[in-house]
Every structure is written in structure tokens, then in C-alpha cells.
Amino acid sequence: MSSARGSSTGSPSIEITEIRVSSQHDLKSVEVSTRSFKQKSPCLFGVKTHDFELSSPCRLSPSEPLHLCVRYRGWNITSANADIHHDEVTKAVKPQSSSKREWSQSYPKFRVVLILTIRSHADSELSGTGFSTARTDSELQPTTDAIFKLVDRFRVLVVGNTGVGKSSIINECFGVNLANVEHHKAGVSDINQEIIAHENGRFVLHDSQGFEAGEGENFQKVITFLQTRKGMVDVRDQVHAIWLCFPVRRSSGDRLFEAGVEELFSKKASGEFGPVPLITVFTKYDMLVEQVQFGNNLEFHKRNKHLDPETRNARLAEETTAKFQELCVRPFKEVVGSDIPHIAVSTSKEYKDTRNMLNELVHLTADCVKNSLAVDVAGDVALVSAIAQRVNSAVKIDAVIEVGKKRYWMGLAASVNFPGKTIEACLQVLHTDIVQVWNIQDDCGYLESKELKKLMIALVGDQYDEPSDPNTAFARVYSLLGALTALIGGLTAPAAPIVLPIVASLFLVKWLYDVYEQSALMLQRLMAYIVDFTIIMQLIFGLVANARLRLSRRLIKLVFKAYSKSEEKSKIHKEIKDHVKLAGRFNRDAALAKIVQLIKEYQMKPESMEELQSAVKTFENNEDEEWGLGKV
Ligand SMILES: Nc1nc2c(ncn2[C@@H]2O[C@H](COP(=O)(O)OP(=O)(O)OP(=O)(O)O)[C@@H](O)[C@H]2O)c(=O)[nH]1
Ligand SMILES: [Mg+2]
Structure with missing residues (x-):
């Protein structure tokens, strides 16, 4: 049996990282797709231009165009489409591996600018797609992208x-x-x-x-x-x-x-x-x-x-x-x-x-x-x-672990995969892989949004104060499920907005822009991000795939808040801290083994998933709400 790996065409390789769309009309969303890639912008309100930063680069191949679908608000037109072909771009932009380039085009209803990297065939052969090949380009590639290729x-x-x-x-x-x-x-x-x-x-x-x-x-x-x-x-x-x-x-x-x-x-x-x-x-x-x-x-x-x-x-x-x-x-x-x-x-x-x-x-x-x-x-x-599949969360958890083990969870303590990268870039790729494995329908891109990433970063940063909770007086003795139930019950009115207690700390996350370095604190944060986010995603999956609730910012906030208040989170963070102190940060596989153990131990058990379904029966999720984080 042969595979698609290592196929070469001799054409320059194009990776699109950002798409700017401008129009005379109010935009509702921008969607970009190829056979192996699909991403939709968040829902847009009152804007005529949108800078759509893709969560992972989209590769444009000579054999199929990039399809762009722009949707509008208002009554006159609902949507407009365009297909962008590989050769249109290569005719106008010359390969240059080291820097980002722009390509633009006007269509009847909108204008589009692609921000991209274009490399000659020789360059792109070097960057490779296999998991073991060292990448020479500046982006960290999600492991799931390599699988989907x-x-x-x-x-x-x-x-x-x-x-x-x-x-x-x-x-x-x-x-x-x-x-x-x-x-x-x-x-x-x-x-x-x-x-x-x-x-x-x-x-x-x-x-x-x-x-x-x-x-x-x-x-x-x-x-x-x-x-x-x-x-x-x-x-x-x-x-x-x-x-x-x-x-x-x-x-x-x-x-x-x-x-x-x-x-x-x-x-x-x-x-x-x-x-x-x-x-x-x-x-x-x-x-x-x-x-x-x-x-x-x-x-x-x-x-x-x-x-x-x-x-x-x-x-x-x-x-x-x-x-x-x-x-x-x-x-x-x-x-x-x-x-x-x-x-x-x-x-x-x-x-x-x-x-x-x-x-x-x-x-x-x-x-x-x-x-x-x-x-x-x-x-x-x-x-x-x-x-x-969208039914079995235990199978998902195993897949998250397996994808992690293929590359980025290895050698976390020794910065094997991350030298010279900012923490933001490292977390980005860890985050994307987890989101891709859970594969929850997310037309507005909430799970890859800057806001959710910032919340996660604040959660694993160790320097935030906890202001008193605006929704309810909340003792920190709840299990995750208990926290969720208490939170729903504690909303002053069924549709009262969920206020995240973590907002103030968003300004304390400067460490995010540091370059990755080997330190105990850094290892602790990366480990916590992986375990916390995997468990948060399991809950979201339980609510969306199993309990059939709509994915909304309100629902994500509910889960995030319940987790951040839960005793599971406290225990996980403490265990990670103790582990890093005891095992040191130079034992290459100890961090990986600890991450896997924590995920397996603290994942929601099937019985709890059933309880979760009845716990959310009274959760009012018809109207969505803003993240409420101010400008992120
Ligand atoms: N009791 C029971 N009814 C089922 C079950 N699965 C499907 N049905 C019912 O059987 C009927 C046919 O189900 P479909 O899923 O449409 O069957 P299908 O094989 O796709 O049928 P075609 O598309 O016509 O080939 C529907 O009325 C379903 O509600 C089941 O597990 N138990
Ligand atoms: Mg059928």
C-alpha cells in the first residue's frame, strides 16, 4: 500500500496564514476550505473588513483551488464565493522561503488579500512533512496537520x-x-x-x-x-x-x-x-x-x-x-x-x-x-x-494522548521541539492538536479563539489572584461535576451572563511572549495546559456531542469556570508542581508519563458523563453572550 507521504510535484509550495477580506457590505463570516482544510471566522458584527488569522497554515495545492465563501448581513446579498488557484498566486508572487508575502485580488463583491509563505520546490522538500523530520520553517506544524495530509x-x-x-x-x-x-x-x-x-x-x-x-x-x-x-x-x-x-x-x-x-x-x-x-x-x-x-x-x-x-x-x-x-x-x-x-x-x-x-x-x-x-x-x-467519531470520549482521550506522544509532548522538559520559539507558539500548537482531535463542530471558531487561549494561559499561569466570584459565593470544595451543577444553580437568573473570575489576571500573562527556555516553571505551565485543556475539552464534548447542546461562548465559559473552580484542577496543579520538583525537569519521559497519568486519572468517567447530561438540563443556552474579557 502506498501513501501520500513524500509526494512531490515540482511546484512551489504555498502556505496561507492569514486572509484579509474587505467589502462594501457588512460581513457576517468568512470561510476558507480545501479538500483537507476548512476554517470559518468567528461570527462578525458591524464590520466591512476582516483579518482572518488561520489557526494553522492552509496549504494551497496545484490540484485543487482554495474556496472562499464570504457571507453578509442584511437583505440584499447573502453570500459570495471565489476559487483561488495555485497558478494564479505563483504567477504573481515569487518564491522566497524566509518571509511572508501578499497576494491580492478583487472580486465583484469583495477584495481579498492572502498573507502567505511561498517556497520553491527545493525549499519545501527540506521542510518535510514527516514527524521525525526537523522543520526548517518558522512555524510549528500541528501533528494533526501532518496526519490529515x-x-x-x-x-x-x-x-x-x-x-x-x-x-x-x-x-x-x-x-x-x-x-x-x-x-x-x-x-x-x-x-x-x-x-x-x-x-x-x-x-x-x-x-x-x-x-x-x-x-x-x-x-x-x-x-x-x-x-x-x-x-x-x-x-x-x-x-x-x-x-x-x-x-x-x-x-x-x-x-x-x-x-x-x-x-x-x-x-x-x-x-x-x-x-x-x-x-x-x-x-x-x-x-x-x-x-x-x-x-x-x-x-x-x-x-x-x-x-x-x-x-x-x-x-x-x-x-x-x-x-x-x-x-x-x-x-x-x-x-x-x-x-x-x-x-x-x-x-x-x-x-x-x-x-x-x-x-x-x-x-x-x-x-x-x-x-x-x-x-x-x-x-x-x-x-x-x-x-x-463523535460519541466515545474515552476513544478521543486515547487519541489526544497518541497524537501528543507523536511529537510535542515528548521531551517537554528538555525543550526538544521548542527551541527558539515563543511560549505562545508552543501553546498554540499544543492547543490546536487537542482541538482537532476532539473535532467538535465549531462554525464560529470559538475553540481556536484568542479569548479561549488567553483564558487557558491565565489558568496555567501561577500568579493570579482570585477576586471574589461575581456569580455566586463559591467554596472551592466542589468536584468538577459538582462545580458545574452549583454554577448553573447559582446563576441569579437562568440566562444571567457567566462572569469569569479570571479576567484581571489576563494582564499578567507577559510570560507568554518569552522564548521557551528550560525552567521548572515553564515545564509546569506546559504540562498544566495540556492536562487542563484536555479535560475541559472532554467536558465540552460531553455537552455538545452527547448532551446535544449548541457550542456557544456561554457554554465554554460555563465549563471553563467550573473547571477552574474544581478540586480536580487544584489537585492536578499540585501534582504537577510536586512532580516537577521531585522528578526534576531533565528526565525526558517523566513529564510525558505524568501527563498521561493525570489525564487518565482525572478524565470524566462514563457514569459522570451521564450525570453531566442531567446536570445541564436547566442550563439556559439559547442566547449566546460575549466572552466578557475586554480587549484581548
Ligand atoms: N427501534 C429501533 N428503531 C430504529 C433503530 N435504528 C433505526 N430505527 C428506525 O428504523 C427506521 C429506518 O432507519 P434508517 O436509519 O433511516 O435506515 P436506513 O438503513 O438508513 O434506510 P435507507 O436510507 O432507506 O436505506 C427509522 O424509522 C428509524 O427510526 C434502532 O436501533 N431501534
Ligand atoms: Mg439511510
């Missing part, structure tokens, strides 16, 4: 008959709404069509509706599709996982699957589709539970009515598992052997194990990807699967 989206083929629950599973696992996708509205399905939902750009779906194997046509389409994709040289174009869906069988009279499906398994076994993992998903498991509980003339009920509800539920779970083995797993293995991974899933909100089952599905998928694909790409594709 190899694979920018997790590519899933979902196969199964109409109504089996394919779209429901995809929606739940990837936090999308397939009903919004044009192709799904029309009810037309072409397996070759790439379905990319606006809500989650890290995921691309191919959907094979209907799979009447015996009938031939659809079946053959699936086979041909998989064979074609297998032959594609670029790993990003290959299929990374197949979910083959069958409804759970509820009685021995039902068919397990149509005649002919075995052929798919045998083609997979003989290597015709390459190493892509094929996972069998038995859908609508809740209906089997219901069948056991209420079917057969209420036989289960009659037999178990004397039990207390907890024991009765445990018995129901046990008997359903046994039924599942008898009706699905055993016959499945008899037909296809025991090598094909299989799993039961439900998407029903009423069923109590739905979340766990979806968690297991994405976990199993990441594992299968890691163990099946070619070794040189398997780890990175598995990471992209973890990044794409």
Missing part, C-alpha cells in the same frame, strides 16, 4: 437493506444529520458518491442502499466499488472500514441474511477487497430486548415479576444476550466463520444501553482499522477514525 477523512462504506438503520447509526456515531444531505433528501443512492456532511468534515460516507444479494445488480456494485477503491494508490481514497448491517434476528423463523451474502464474506476472506476491515453490525438490538421482555405471551414478565426491578433488568439483559447468541452469533459463525468481527447496536433513545453500544462500535472499528490496514498507515487511519 495522509488521510483527511475517515472513509466508511455502509451496506444494508433499506430501513435497517444505516443512517441512524451514522448520524449517532459521527454527529451528523444525513437528512440534511441533498443526496439523502432525494432518496437517490449511488455508492460512488462521497457523502460529506457539513457538520463533520472528518468523515466521508459511501452508502449502498438495498443489498439484495441474490438479485445481483446492487451486490455487484458493492463488489466493484470495493475492488476499485482497493486499487487506489492514495490511502485517503481507499475505504477504511465497512459496516455491513443486518437487523437483529428476533425469532428462529426470520432469515439471518439474504442468500448470496456469504459471497461477500468469502471475497473478503480471499483478499479481493484488500485489508479494509469488514464489521458486521446487527442493528435494532433494543427490539430484541423488547421481544424477550414482552414477547411470547409475556412469559418473561410472568416468570420474573417477583424480582425487584434491578435484578429483573439484570436478568433481562442476560436472557437477551443469550437469545442474541442463539439467534444471531451462532448461525452467523456457522456461515462465515469466526474471523469476521460482529457487534450488536441500537440507536433508540429509549434503550438504556444505546450509548454503550455505539461507544463499542466506534471502539471496535478503530481497533479493526489498526489491526487490519498496512502497518505504515494503520495507526494514522485509526487516529482519523477516532477523530471523526
Whole structure:
């Protein structure tokens, strides 16, 4: 299997770091995208020009243009678009690796200036894209950018008959709404069509509706599709996982699957589709539970009515598992052997194990990807699967750690990756990697905003006073969850703005502009930033992906404030301080091991994630609010 790494075209390489847009009309937002990059400005108010600083450089390739979408406020026009091509820029700007250059162009409704670095091919070969290559340019490149250069989206083929629950599973696992996708509205399905939902750009779906194997046509389409994709040289174009869906069988009279499906398994076994993992998903498991509980003339009920509800539920779970083995797993293995991974899933909100089952599905998928694909790409594709999914926060935490370990969390104590950089640049790259792995839908760019970064910096700086809390008298004995609940309960009115107690200290963060140096204090701050921000992001993920709240500044402020007041934060900061004092700062891997231990220990446990959901039921999040930090 070959990969995109090290591909060369001979064209100059262009990296855009900032985009200035000016117009006669009031701007609402600016969005810039390529196939592997997408970023949107914050929501804009009352401005006709906007300097859009990208959180990480956007690479412009000769094979596809940069797409710019400018949205306006007001009634006359809503948006205008432009495509900027690599050769337009290279015709006007000469390569010069050492300095930033400008390229500008006027379009009918706006004018754009790109701030960029342009290097000749020879220069760009030097800077490299691999993790181990020393970079010669001035920017620190996020590790996730290097991963996305190899694979920018997790590519899933979902196969199964109409109504089996394919779209429901995809929606739940990837936090999308397939009903919004044009192709799904029309009810037309072409397996070759790439379905990319606006809500989650890290995921691309191919959907094979209907799979009447015996009938031939659809079946053959699936086979041909998989064979074609297998032959594609670029790993990003290959299929990374197949979910083959069958409804759970509820009685021995039902068919397990149509005649002919075995052929798919045998083609997979003989290597015709390459190493892509094929996972069998038995859908609508809740209906089997219901069948056991209420079917057969209420036989289960009659037999178990004397039990207390907890024991009765445990018995129901046990008997359903046994039924599942008898009706699905055993016959499945008899037909296809025991090598094909299989799993039961439900998407029903009423069923109590739905979340766990979806968690297991994405976990199993990441594992299968890691163990099946070619070794040189398997780890990175598995990471992209973890990044794409939006249900399992434990899988995200593992991915955050793995991405950190690839580069920037190594040698933190010895400044291996950061010599000559400002602290701001170091934190920037750590911050971006964590945000990219959590992959929370953030159309306004709040998670990469200057304001949130400043808050984080103030949180890990050690020299701030805590003024009395304006929202509520707040004792510092709360667990994180308790702090969140107390904070919501303590808001004087449901929609009262959340006031951050940390504002004053924003002016004390001069250390941010220092150049990175080896010092105990510096190490302490970097370690705290990584652990604090990972846990804060886990909470935000819990509220947005699991509890389905809208990402707003208000929600981020709530989480930030709860964390900064929590005993977890105090303990983490103390442990880091003690660690740096004891382990010294020259033990290369001790800091990394400590970071991993702290994240694992203080991450929110699954039970607490459920509590979190009920804790936020009364949180008023309809109206957003300003950061309230003054000028940052
Ligand atoms: N009880 C139960 N119903 C489900 C479950 N998953 C999906 N459904 C329902 O089954 C119906 C079909 O679900 P979809 O997700 O649209 O199925 P699909 O496979 O995408 O169907 P097509 O797009 O037509 O091929 C919907 O009414 C869903 O609400 C489940 O886990 N349990
Ligand atoms: Mg569907």
C-alpha cells in the first residue's frame, strides 16, 4: 500500500496564514476550505473588513483551488464565493522561503488579500512533512496537520437493506444529520458518491442502499466499488472500514441474511477487497430486548415479576444476550466463520444501553482499522477514525494522548521541539492538536479563539489572584461535576451572563511572549495546559456531542469556570508542581508519563458523563453572550 507521504510535484509550495477580506457590505463570516482544510471566522458584527488569522497554515495545492465563501448581513446579498488557484498566486508572487508575502485580488463583491509563505520546490522538500523530520520553517506544524495530509477523512462504506438503520447509526456515531444531505433528501443512492456532511468534515460516507444479494445488480456494485477503491494508490481514497448491517434476528423463523451474502464474506476472506476491515453490525438490538421482555405471551414478565426491578433488568439483559447468541452469533459463525468481527447496536433513545453500544462500535472499528490496514498507515487511519467519531470520549482521550506522544509532548522538559520559539507558539500548537482531535463542530471558531487561549494561559499561569466570584459565593470544595451543577444553580437568573473570575489576571500573562527556555516553571505551565485543556475539552464534548447542546461562548465559559473552580484542577496543579520538583525537569519521559497519568486519572468517567447530561438540563443556552474579557 502506498501513501501520500513524500509526494512531490515540482511546484512551489504555498502556505496561507492569514486572509484579509474587505467589502462594501457588512460581513457576517468568512470561510476558507480545501479538500483537507476548512476554517470559518468567528461570527462578525458591524464590520466591512476582516483579518482572518488561520489557526494553522492552509496549504494551497496545484490540484485543487482554495474556496472562499464570504457571507453578509442584511437583505440584499447573502453570500459570495471565489476559487483561488495555485497558478494564479505563483504567477504573481515569487518564491522566497524566509518571509511572508501578499497576494491580492478583487472580486465583484469583495477584495481579498492572502498573507502567505511561498517556497520553491527545493525549499519545501527540506521542510518535510514527516514527524521525525526537523522543520526548517518558522512555524510549528500541528501533528494533526501532518496526519490529515495522509488521510483527511475517515472513509466508511455502509451496506444494508433499506430501513435497517444505516443512517441512524451514522448520524449517532459521527454527529451528523444525513437528512440534511441533498443526496439523502432525494432518496437517490449511488455508492460512488462521497457523502460529506457539513457538520463533520472528518468523515466521508459511501452508502449502498438495498443489498439484495441474490438479485445481483446492487451486490455487484458493492463488489466493484470495493475492488476499485482497493486499487487506489492514495490511502485517503481507499475505504477504511465497512459496516455491513443486518437487523437483529428476533425469532428462529426470520432469515439471518439474504442468500448470496456469504459471497461477500468469502471475497473478503480471499483478499479481493484488500485489508479494509469488514464489521458486521446487527442493528435494532433494543427490539430484541423488547421481544424477550414482552414477547411470547409475556412469559418473561410472568416468570420474573417477583424480582425487584434491578435484578429483573439484570436478568433481562442476560436472557437477551443469550437469545442474541442463539439467534444471531451462532448461525452467523456457522456461515462465515469466526474471523469476521460482529457487534450488536441500537440507536433508540429509549434503550438504556444505546450509548454503550455505539461507544463499542466506534471502539471496535478503530481497533479493526489498526489491526487490519498496512502497518505504515494503520495507526494514522485509526487516529482519523477516532477523530471523526463523535460519541466515545474515552476513544478521543486515547487519541489526544497518541497524537501528543507523536511529537510535542515528548521531551517537554528538555525543550526538544521548542527551541527558539515563543511560549505562545508552543501553546498554540499544543492547543490546536487537542482541538482537532476532539473535532467538535465549531462554525464560529470559538475553540481556536484568542479569548479561549488567553483564558487557558491565565489558568496555567501561577500568579493570579482570585477576586471574589461575581456569580455566586463559591467554596472551592466542589468536584468538577459538582462545580458545574452549583454554577448553573447559582446563576441569579437562568440566562444571567457567566462572569469569569479570571479576567484581571489576563494582564499578567507577559510570560507568554518569552522564548521557551528550560525552567521548572515553564515545564509546569506546559504540562498544566495540556492536562487542563484536555479535560475541559472532554467536558465540552460531553455537552455538545452527547448532551446535544449548541457550542456557544456561554457554554465554554460555563465549563471553563467550573473547571477552574474544581478540586480536580487544584489537585492536578499540585501534582504537577510536586512532580516537577521531585522528578526534576531533565528526565525526558517523566513529564510525558505524568501527563498521561493525570489525564487518565482525572478524565470524566462514563457514569459522570451521564450525570453531566442531567446536570445541564436547566442550563439556559439559547442566547449566546460575549466572552466578557475586554480587549484581548
Ligand atoms: N427501534 C429501533 N428503531 C430504529 C433503530 N435504528 C433505526 N430505527 C428506525 O428504523 C427506521 C429506518 O432507519 P434508517 O436509519 O433511516 O435506515 P436506513 O438503513 O438508513 O434506510 P435507507 O436510507 O432507506 O436505506 C427509522 O424509522 C428509524 O427510526 C434502532 O436501533 N431501534
Ligand atoms: Mg439511510
